[in-house]
Amino acid sequence: MTLLSTVKTKQNDSSGLKRLGMGIMYLILVGVAVFQLYPLLWLFFFSLKGNREIFGQSPFALPEDWLWENYQRVWTVGNMDTYFFNSVFITVTAVVLTLLFASLATFAIMRMKWKFSGIALLFIMVGYMIPIHTALVPLFSMFLRVGLLDNHLSIILVYIAYHLPLTVMILSGFYSQLSREIEEAAIVDGASIHRIFFQITLPMTTPVLSTTMIINMIYNWNEFVFANTFLSSDSLRTLTVGIQSFVGQYLTDWGAIGATLVISIVPVLVAYLFLSNRIVEGVAAGSVKG
Amino acid sequence: MDKVMSNKWVIFLYLLPATLMIGVLVYIPIAVSGYFGLFDWDGVGAMNFIGLQNYTELLTDSTFWFSARNSFYLALFSTLALVVYLGVALVLSSKVKGRELFRKIYLIPMLLSSVAIAQLWIRVYDPNNGFLNTFLRNIGFDNPPAWLAERDTVLFAIFVAIVWQFAGFYIIIYTAALKGISEELVEAAEIDGASPLQIATRIKVPLISGVIKTTVVLAIVGSLKYFDLIWVMTGGGPNGASEVLASYMYKEAFNRNNFGYGSAIGFALLILALLTTVVIQKITKSKESQ
Numbered sequence: 001m002t003l004l005s006t007v008k009t010k011q012n013d014s015s016g017l018k019r020l021g022m023g024i025m026y027l028i029l030v031g032v033a034v035f036q037l038y039p040l041l042w043l044f045f046f047s048l049k050g051n052r053e054i055f056g057q058s059p060f061a062l063p064e065d066w067l068w069e070n071y072q073r074v075w076t077v078g079n080m081d082t083y084f085f086n087s088v089f090i091t092v093t094a095v096v097l098t099l100l101f102a103s104l105a106t107f108a109i110m111r112m113k114w115k116f117s118g119i120a121l122l123f124i125m126v127g128y129m130i131p132i133h134t135a136l137v138p139l140f141s142m143f144l145r146v147g148l149l150d151n152h153l154s155i156i157l158v159y160i161a162y163h164l165p166l167t168v169m170i171l172s173g174f175y176s177q178l179s180r181e182i183e184e185a186a187i188v189d190g191a192s193i194h195r196i197f198f199q200i201t202l203p204m205t206t207p208v209l210s211t212t213m214i215i216n217m218i219y220n221w222n223e224f225v226f227a228n229t230f231l232s233s234d235s236l237r238t239l240t241v242g243i244q245s246f247v248g249q250y251l252t253d254w255g256a257i258g259a260t261l262v263i264s265i266v267p268v269l270v271a272y273l274f275l276s277n278r279i280v281e282g283v284a285a286g287s288v289k290g
Numbered sequence: 291m292d293k294v295m296s297n298k299w300v301i302f303l304y305l306l307p308a309t310l311m312i313g314v315l316v317y318i319p320i321a322v323s324g325y326f327g328l329f330d331w332d333g334v335g336a337m338n339f340i341g342l343q344n345y346t347e348l349l350t351d352s353t354f355w356f357s358a359r360n361s362f363y364l365a366l367f368s369t370l371a372l373v374v375y376l377g378v379a380l381v382l383s384s385k386v387k388g389r390e391l392f393r394k395i396y397l398i399p400m401l402l403s404s405v406a407i408a409q410l411w412i413r414v415y416d417p418n419n420g421f422l423n424t425f426l427r428n429i430g431f432d433n434p435p436a437w438l439a440e441r442d443t444v445l446f447a448i449f450v451a452i453v454w455q456f457a458g459f460y461i462i463i464y465t466a467a468l469k470g471i472s473e474e475l476v477e478a479a480e481i482d483g484a485s486p487l488q489i490a491t492r493i494k495v496p497l498i499s500g501v502i503k504t505t506v507v508l509a510i511v512g513s514l515k516y517f518d519l520i521w522v523m524t525g526g527g528p529n530g531a532s533e534v535l536a537s538y539m540y541k542e543a544f545n546r547n548n549f550g551y552g553s554a555i556g557f558a559l560l561i562l563a564l565l566t567t568v569v570i571q572k573i574t575k576s577k578e579s580q
Contacts, residue, residue: 021486022386025381025384025386026386028377028378028381029378029381029382029386029388029389029392032378032392032396032457033392033395033396035454036395036396036398036399036454036457036458037395037398039410039411039414039454040398040399040410042414042421043410043413046413054419055418055419058424059419059420059421059424060421060424060425100307101307101308101311102308104304104305104307104308105304105305105307105308105309107304108300108301108304108305109305111295112295112296112297112300112301112304113292113295113296114296114298114301120305120309123309123312124308124309124312127312127316127317129511129563129564129567130316130317130320130560131511131514131515131536131556131559131560131563132515133515133517133535133536133539133540133556133559134319134320134323134556134557134559134560135315135316135319135320135323135556136539136540136543136556137323137326137333137543137549137552137553137556138318138319138320138322138323138326138553139315139319140333140543140544141326141333141549142319142322157311157315158315160311161311161312161314161315161316162315162316164308164311164312165312168308187294187295192294193294193295193297193300194300196294197304218401221403222401222402222403222404222405222406223403224403224404224405224518224521224522225517225518225540229544239403240403240405240406241405243403243405243406243409244405244522247409254413254419257409257413261406261409261410264403264405264406265402265406268401268402269398269401272394272397272398272401276394276397279397279401280393280394280397280462281466283397283400283459283462283463284462284463284465284466284467
């Protein structure tokens with residue numbers, strides 16, 4: 001009897017403790033979520049306000065008139081449309097070529113049989129450690145000499161080169177777990193090596209390709225230093241650099257600045273809405289492997 | 291069969307684009323950076339060879355050491371913050387409801403460009419119209435600091451924005467690693483009467499020590515390379531108070547046209563990043579063998 005009652009009280013204790021623990025856990029999780037989300041929500045609200053509201057009323061207030069004109073204004077007057085399409089063009093070109101080159105290299109390293117494949121992999125992966133600032137001046141003078149400064153090609157080239165290491169790193173992890181049987185059967189059937197790569201191996205890597213595609217897209221879309229240093233014409237600027245120059249001109253027009261920021265953020269958020277699982281997975285894969 | 295898979299020409303062809311681009315745009319520039327550091331050069335005019343003068347000047351340049359100190363502080367703060375991220379990840383990896391949603395929310399800031407984040411946080415910190423100081427005044431602090439405009443608070447203020455940007459990244463890495471721990475092990479410990487805290491600190495954390503080590507390297511090396519956010523938020527100011535190595539390098543090279551000296555700083559940055567990585571690997575290795 002006594003034994004039973006002590007067991008019972010113990011159980012009660014622990015379930016009360018458990019509930020308290022759960023409460024604290026949710027408090028932590030919700031607290032972090034508010035910290036992560038509130039600044040964005042606040043940004044969205046002030047992007048719809050005019051200066052009277054921003055500078056005259058509480059920053060916590062909801063917008064009174066919901067000035068969607070702010071968006072219209074920056075899209076046309078602020079050149080946002082040009083910047084936006086430059087970013088799309090550069091991002092898409094760089095991502096497609098990065099994935100192609102990375103896949104070719106990973107196939108040669110992980111699937112083909114030769115002595116120095118380990119060294120080749122090391123050569124590519126060590127590139128991941130290089131701080132881009134170290135290469136900035138030499139790249140600048142190199143592009144100046146060959147006439148690629150202020151040209152989208154210079155940006156596309158460096159985006160590919162600097163994202164190949166991480167992409168190969170993630171791809172090689174996937175390739176190492178891929179069964180060789182289908183490839184071997186294709187060889188027996190007399191398929192050429194190019195056919196094996198393009199029609200058999202490459203399609204099998206679609207899941208990891210989409211993961212690396214999204215990671216590359218986000219990095220390129222948001223890149224600042226290279227685009228800021230190598231492009232000087234306003235008509236060639238990308239969205240990140242364009243925002244910078246726009247803000248410089250409209251310092252006190254918070255509504256317009258807010259609208260610009262939201263425009264730059266929305267494409268990424270929309271992609272995230274549809275592909276969040278892949279993105280979360282990609283972020284984890286990219287670093288856990290490293 | 292091996293004949294097809296070890297065709298030297300195909301290996302060469304497939305590896306060429308990736309290795310050529312990394313070689314020309316990543317490795318050659320870092321070597322050239324060290325070489326440019328030997329010259330007095332404004333980027334356009336004649337290059338005057340001055341030997342190691344730039345590098346010896348670097349050793350006594352107080353701005354360089356002050357920037358290095360700031361970079362070191364950011365690295366230290368970022369490493370300490372990992373403990374918090376790990377804590378949140380441990381909470382997330384327990385059986386709380388809605389953890390997938392929390393994970394997805396936490397990653398959102400990481401998807402945005404540093405430029406957009408910096409522009410947003412400049413406004414969060416705005417002494418008069420930002421929500422932070424309005425909030426502080428509302429709860430009774432009459433004279434909240436001007437955050438980014440004051441020498442004493444600027445680095446800390448920037449660090450909070452860095453936390454906002456990267457917290458989700460590290461939390462995702464940790465939860466992905468914690469997912470890999472076998473359920474049986476945790477259940478066995480529960481049966482043995484281990485408390486959740488004991489399970490977390492004695493079982494889960496040691497089991498993901500490899501990933502923790504990776505994140506320490508990422509946080510430290512990442513902090514040494516830190517640029518975009520600081521450049522946009524403060525430009526290294528006020529009065530150099532938030533200067534870091536990358537921003538000092540950029541200023542010397544591209545604002546003051548000291549390409550030689552800028553290259554020397556960039557090269558020092560590379561050496562520091564590589565040294566730190568090696569040292570961390572050494573420290574953690576000797577710990578493991580103990």
